[in-house]
Amino acid sequence: MTPLNRSNHPATIHPERVLQFGTGVLLRGLPDYLIHKANEQGIFNGSIVVVKSTGGATDEFAEQDSLYTVVTRGIQKGQSVDKHTVVSAISRVISAQDDWKTVLDVAKKPTLQIIISNTTEVGIQYVAESIFQNPPQSYPAKLTAFLYERFKNFGGGRSKGLVVIPTELITDNGLKLRDIVEKVAKHNELGKLFMKWLKYHVRFCNSLVDRIVPGKPDAESMQQQHKALGYEDKLLIMAEPYRLWAIEGDDRVKSVLSFAKADPNVIIDEDINFYRERKLRVLNGGHTISVPLAYLLGLETVNEMMQHPLMGRFVEEVITQEIVTTLPQWMIPEEKPDAVREFAADVLDRFRNPYIEHLLLSITLQETSKMRARNLPTIQRYLEQQQQVPQRMALGFAAYLRFMKAVRLEKSTYLGETALSTGGIVSYPIRDDYAEYFYTMWQKVDVHDAASVRNFVHAICDDSALWETDLSVFTGFADAVSEHLNNLLTLGIEATLERQMVSAESTTSGSGID
Known part of the structure; x- marks a missing residue:
């Protein structure tokens, strides 16, 4: 089969305006994809030089002239989406380990305007090291070395400053990266003039990325894709239709990031906290409050959860109504x-x-911390606004407590159990820093005694050290959770869920809301 490259798929190579640290699928499926789309519309007219920060060869990129396919599949506005895009925004990929000098040479390009990175959350950490290594080990040190090279080459010219956009999934990623770069610069004694140029002419932007990019399909799916496309692409990746890139910046940033004009899903605003809060509460919180209940019901994936007649309705209602x-x-x-x-x-x-x-089981990782960060503020706001308990969230919280009920410890892992409606018992790992705490607390509970269950729930909710707040002030919440948890233990998962949905329907019908 014909391989994908620029000989059989001609594509314009634009001036190199972007330096990117990282070859991962998220970068290729979101920022690089968006820049490609802008180039197609004649808006940005810039290409991306990619730095492979970790070890490993860049042969696959070289063989395909840095072209790759993004296959977009999913549901959008209720309609099925299945399309592909050959992305040609990358001009070349350089190995930092093997060719650091070439990376530093990119700093001398007058056309360069932007630096993007995704080195995982671990990448944005301070390491006291020399930037004059070949190459430096940490990403902030590599970035500092690159910026210093540009500063020296252009004599600290203000017009040669850059916009730096980290996409690592940590809050205030731009501010944190800036602080670390300044610390690295001071450690390496790079001088007051460089520090001044860094402060006034290099703009670090907080950003938020949101797109599921599962990455490279399995071998069988890859063959099917190649057959459908009519060419072989070793770099092909899958992505969902939804995409968002929110970047914190002013008019100067907007003028540099002109590619944003090509897609309304690229947001440049002086404050992107709304987009972060919206994602945390609705997307992440929706997962966290629903997944334990769905898993205990015997479901395995998010799609199965949504196809289940009761769970699908529960998820929709807890998100839209609570x-x-x-x-x-x-x-x-x-x-x-x-x-x-x-x-x-x-x-x-x-x-x-x-x-x-x-x-679903993957989403339950560190469920306690997620519940605390994603859902407790929502529950508190609902109580304050509506003066009543959000019953679906109370059921979701009760299911979380039931999920955290370990029955034994094996090889340093606490295991829970749930009974399937089809018969049989499924064991599952509780991968949570508080697994031991809950194991100990559950030991005191008589699951057949409603009062014992109620005491357990109140003890958990009264533990302000666990929640970093006092849930006892959430009027009526602990009692509602107690009732739901008692039902989960005595009636079973599906019967409890069905009872809640019938109760919710009755409440809605009686309120005159249609």
Whole structure:
């Protein structure tokens, strides 16, 4: 089969305007894809020089002239999407380990404007090291060395400053990276003039990326894709239709990041906290409050959860009726009053994507910390606004407590058990820093005694050290959770869920809401 390259798929190579640290699928499936789309529209007209920061060869990129295919499959606005795009935005890929001098030479390019990175969350950490190594080990040191090379080459010219956009999934990633780079520069005694240039002419932007990019398909799926496309692409990746890149910046940043004009899903704003909060509460919180219940029900993937008649309805209702309504109005952009509800509809489409196998058990990793960060503020807001308990979230919280009920310890891992409706018992690992705490707490519970279950729930909710807040002030919440948990233990998972959905339907019908 014909391989993908620029001989059989001609593509323009634009001036190199972007340096990218990282060859990962998220970068290739979102920023690189978006820049390619802007180039197609004649808006940005720039290409990307990619630095492979870790070890490993760059042969696959060289063999394909840095072309690759993004196959976009999923559900969008209720419609099935299945399309492919040959991305030609990357001009070349350089190995930092093997050719650091060539990386530094890119700093001398007058056309360069932007630096992008995704080196994982671990990548943005301070390491006291020399930037004059070949190459430096940490990403911040590599970045500092590159910026220093550019500063020296252009004499600290203000017009040769850069916009730096980390996409690592940590809050305030731009500010944190800037602080580390300044610390590395001081450690290496790079001088006051460089520090001044760094402060005034290099702009570090916080950013938020949101797109599921599962990456390279398995061998069988890859063969099917090659057959459908009519060429072989070793770099082919899969991605969902939804995409968002929110970047914190002013008018100067907007002028440099002109590719943003090509896609409304690239947001440049002086404050992107709304987009972060929206994702945390609706997408992440929607997962966290639903997944333990779905897993205990015997389901395995997010798509299975959404296809289940009871669970699918539960997820939709807990998001649209209990989570969406709690985002503070002052946060929502005035020009986009429906931004939260529209995002919620997108989230439900994404959960229903049949082409992405997102395992429920994977999502339960560190469920306690996620519950604390993602859902407790939502529950508190709902109680304050509605003066009543969000019953679906209370059931989700009860299911989380039931999920954390370990029955034994094997090879340093606490294991829980759930009974399947088809018969049999499934054991599952509880991968949570608080697994031992919950194991100890559950030892005191008589699961056949409603009072014992209630005491357990109140003890958990009263533990302000665990939640970093006092849940006892959430009026009526602990009692509601106790009732749901008692039902889960005595009636079973599906019967409890069905009872809740019937109760919710009765409440809605009686309220006159249609």
